[in-house]
Amino acid sequence: MAPSFHEFDLIQWIREQCPNSKANLIGIGDDTAILQPPLNSEMLFATDMLMEGTHFTFPPATPERAGRKALAVNLSDIAAMAGQPHSALISLALPKSKGPEFAKAVMQGIINLAKEFQIQLIGGDTNSWDGPLVINVAIIGTAPQSKSVKRPGAMPGDWIFVTGELGGSLPDHHLSFTPRIHEASTLNQTVSLHSMIDISDGLASDLNHILRESNVGAILDATTIPISNRISADEPKQTRLQHALSDGEDFELLFTVSPEDGKQLLNQNPLSIKLTHIGEVTSRQTAFLQHPDGSQTSLEDSGWKHEL
Ligand SMILES: [Mg+2]
Structure with missing residues (x-):
């Protein structure tokens, strides 16, 4: 389906906020992003979806804080592997009753944290519907080859x-x-x-x-x-x-x-x-x-x- 005016508008706005910042990848603007994996690295992938009413409510959440949390929980999974976050894809299901300013506020919360951890937003999707806000983040991280830390490995005496x-x-x-x-x-x-x-x-x-x-x-x-x-x-x-x-x-x-x-x-x-x-x-x-x-x-x- 062709993007709605608001979707097109939002993606343009996101591109302006998030210029390409990584040498080894091409971000928003084509059908997919392209990433040249760093040499001698392993790549980490995770995704986590947050739903209004389950993972946050307004208030005490604000659109910015809901967006921030959606990226933060994904960053936490990269941290759990002792990886470095690299880039992320963001998908939003936006309530039709809320306008573009709401969508921008959600994205602003994500963008601020992305800048703090020096990760690039490289794509995603936006839709609007009659339901509540849903934010999905897919995150990509890196670690030196064989250096990510896994759950198995605990030994008696540890x-x-x-x-x-x-x-x-x-x-x-x-x-x-x-x-x-x-x-x-x-x-x-x-x-x-x-x-x-x-x-x-x-x-x-x-x-x-x-x-x-x-x-x-x-x-x-x-x-x-x-x-x-x-x-x-x-x-x-x-x-x-x-x-x-x-x-x-x-x-x-x-x-x-x-x-x-x-x-x-x-x-x-x-x-x-x-x-x-x-x-x-x-x-x-x-x-x-x-x-x-x-x-x-x-x-x-x-x-x-x-x-x-
Ligand atoms: Mg985890």
Whole structure:
């Protein structure tokens, strides 16, 4: 179908905002973009779709913040592999009831974050419909050959670390978080990362992803879990811990390293954000939470439910 006037207008506007900036690719303007893969690199691909009413609501989201989040969650997946983001394709389903200014605002949120992380927008699609806003981002990243960090690779005895603080991502953090691209890259250059994931579903769920892929288990020390001060201090201790374990959308890094590398990270944190040793990988293929009284409880998958 021929593009509507607004679609044509929007694409022209996007081209003006996003001049071609990468030497090895040709972006918007032809039927497809063309990318010459960088030498000695592996390429990373991911896509994530965000829907109004499920992944954000207006308010507290604004069109800009919804756009920003759509790119940020994709950047977080590139961070989880310790890759560098390269370029992205953006597809929008725009509510017919909203005008071009709304579409531009969504794109502005995406463009601002794209500039911050030096990635080029190279294509996509726009449509309007009677439904709510839907934003799909397909992201392309690179890593030096064989250097991206995968989920399998956790070994019994590994120390488990997490960046930042967990829990209470609603109502604001999930719209404003910083994808841990730079932190993942620094960690990957400092130590040997055995396995890594970004926390989207919640610490308990995402740790279980690593453990299942690696055929191992884990024991976490409940007293060490970094609970965010986004969660009210008035809440009972157990409730605060539960939030940190299961709220999700923290978009922090969860990774495992050898005890030697773990000690190095504790001695000298190479990041400008908090880095916490929260437990150890075990061979028994189940995850447990160790409490201060010495008791252990099973660390069930208790992931984030989309409650907005
Ligand atoms: Mg992920």
